[in-house]
Amino acid sequence: MASTDGxxxxxxxxxxxxxxxxxxxxxxxxxxxxxxxEGLERTEEDAxxxxxxxxxxxxxxxxxxxxxxxxxxxxxxxxxxxxLRATGENxxxxxxxxNHDHELAxxxxxxxxxxxxxxxxxxxxxxxRPVGDREIHFEHGHQxxxxxxxxxxxxxxxxxLGYYYNTLVTSRAGQLSDRGRYNWLKDVQAITPTExxxxxxLSKYFYREMNPFLRYALVPFLLLFNISAVLAILAGxxxxxxWEPPIEWTTAFLGxxxxxxxxxxxxxxxxxxxxxxxxxxxxxxxxxxxDIKQTIRRFGVFETDLTVxxxxxxxxxxxxxxxxxxxxxxxxxxxTHQPKLQPVDGGCxxxxxxxxxxxxxxxxxxxxxxxxxxxxxxxxxxxIAARDGDVVVDFEAVEKPSPGTEELTLTxxxxxxxxxPDPELPDGTRI
Numbered sequence: 001m002a003s004t005d006g007x008x009x010x011x012x013x014x015x016x017x018x019x020x021x022x023x024x025x026x027x028x029x030x031x032x033x034x035x036x037x038e039g040l041e042r043t044e045e046d047a048x049x050x051x052x053x054x055x056x057x058x059x060x061x062x063x064x065x066x067x068x069x070x071x072x073x074x075x076x077x078x079x080x081x082x083x084l085r086a087t088g089e090n091x092x093x094x095x096x097x098x099n100h101d102h103e104l105a106x107x108x109x110x111x112x113x114x115x116x117x118x119x120x121x122x123x124x125x126x127x128x129r130p131v132g133d134r135e136i137h138f139e140h141g142h143q144x145x146x147x148x149x150x151x152x153x154x155x156x157x158x159x160x161l162g163y164y165y166n167t168l169v170t171s172r173a174g175q176l177s178d179r180g181r182y183n184w185l186k187d188v189q190a191i192t193p194t195e196x197x198x199x200x201x202l203s204k205y206f207y208r209e210m211n212p213f214l215r216y217a218l219v220p221f222l223l224l225f226n227i228s229a230v231l232a233i234l235a236g237x238x239x240x241x242x243w244e245p246p247i248e249w250t251t252a253f254l255g256x257x258x259x260x261x262x263x264x265x266x267x268x269x270x271x272x273x274x275x276x277x278x279x280x281x282x283x284x285x286x287x288x289x290x291d292i293k294q295t296i297r298r299f300g301v302f303e304t305d306l307t308v309x310x311x312x313x314x315x316x317x318x319x320x321x322x323x324x325x326x327x328x329x330x331x332x333x334x335x336t337h338q339p340k341l342q343p344v345d346g347g348c349x350x351x352x353x354x355x356x357x358x359x360x361x362x363x364x365x366x367x368x369x370x371x372x373x374x375x376x377x378x379x380x381x382x383x384i385a386a387r388d389g390d391v392v393v394d395f396e397a398v399e400k401p402s403p404g405t406e407e408l409t410l411t412x413x414x415x416x417x418x419x420x421p422d423p424e425l426p427d428g429t430r431i
Contacts, residue, residue: 010131015354016033016355030080037084055095088118096127139333202370359373395428
């Protein structure tokens with residue numbers, strides 16, 4: 001018996017960000033994506049694949065315009081497009097534009113060209129699909145992000161703040177990435193939220209680009225900074241006569257370790273002197289910095305924060321959708337790159353995540369060493385189907401090994417021993 005649309009199974013992926021200038025053309029997960037699509041080509045389910053926005057990084061192409069970008073994509077990734085064609089013969093493939101590939105909604109020719117590969121491009125901001133007796137609301141999610149809202153949907157000249165960031169920063173990173181000691185700058189597109197980028201750049205400079213001899217010379221000083229700061233304060237108290245530091249006891253104790261003890265003594269002594277000078281300078285600098293920030297706040301400069309709440313706007317939008325269409329069970333989006341499932345007003349908000357790398361910040365255990373951004377993959381597809389009168393949501397993992405051991409320096413690996421990330425996908429649910 002032929003199934004109805006309500007019996008259809010939906011697989012949802014998003015935020016692939018395929019394509020871009022120079023180094024951004026590398027797709028690290030291409031083999032996994034092809035294998036996933038091959039699985040759908042063989043499935044006997046009545047299924048639909050929904051690519052929920054940002055399948056392609058069209059914003060990151062700065063040397064091509066309009067339909068030229070499609071030609072470049074088809075030429076660079078012939079295997080992917082042929083696999084889309086094969087998969088689309090067995091299951092329906094629906095492609096919704098996001099902010100990075102908004103041009104899909106701006107040129108009707110994209111609809112025609114993708115149709116040749118059995119991909120249906122919907123030039124809308126959102127759409128719904130039946131599941132059992134309920135509905136799924138799909139949207140990419142950028143319309144809930146003030147920095148990426150596109151007011152004139154379908155206008156090829158629409159340029160929200162995020163457009164300038166990606167054309168001026170992300171695409172430029174793709175052009176410059178291979179000039180570094182290691183090809184790491186292209187990963188800037190995976191850094192979310194945006195405010196983390198300066199710290200990420202500092203971290204990568206320290207662990208990747210800094211002269212190794214300089215870095216290894218700085219590491220002991222930075223690791224011992226906290227201890228040296230305490231010793232510097234105690235030394236200051238000793239100079240003022242407030243407290244008598246146990247110098248003789250310390251010298252005798254370290255002397256038991258011979259040359260190693262002497263080396264530690266001199267290292268600590270140098271650190272104490274340097275840290276003492278740093279602390280003297282840091283106090284007036286801190287006061288000046290605080291006064292500048294207060295002045296900026298009074299004048300209302302930089303009131304808009306680039307960072308957008310990754311949860312609240314989508315929960316609010318879901319409540320509006322659920323109120324307007326009570327039959328809606330799921331508000332499904334992407335954009336923020338964080339796979340999540342959150343119950344809201346009898347339904348749930350589902351974030352389909354990203355296929356880009358994800359970076360997990362690991363602070364130094366002690367001292368002032370820059371944080372380590374530990375890379376991992378959390379590839380997944382959201383599966384939505386009706387079962388026994390309920391709507392069932394599951395996150396299906398697509399396995400890809402963590403690149404940590406390959407991409408982290410020895411120093412980064414040592415500083416994160418015992419602390420690698422172990423990201424877990426959300427548990428499924430029944431509605």
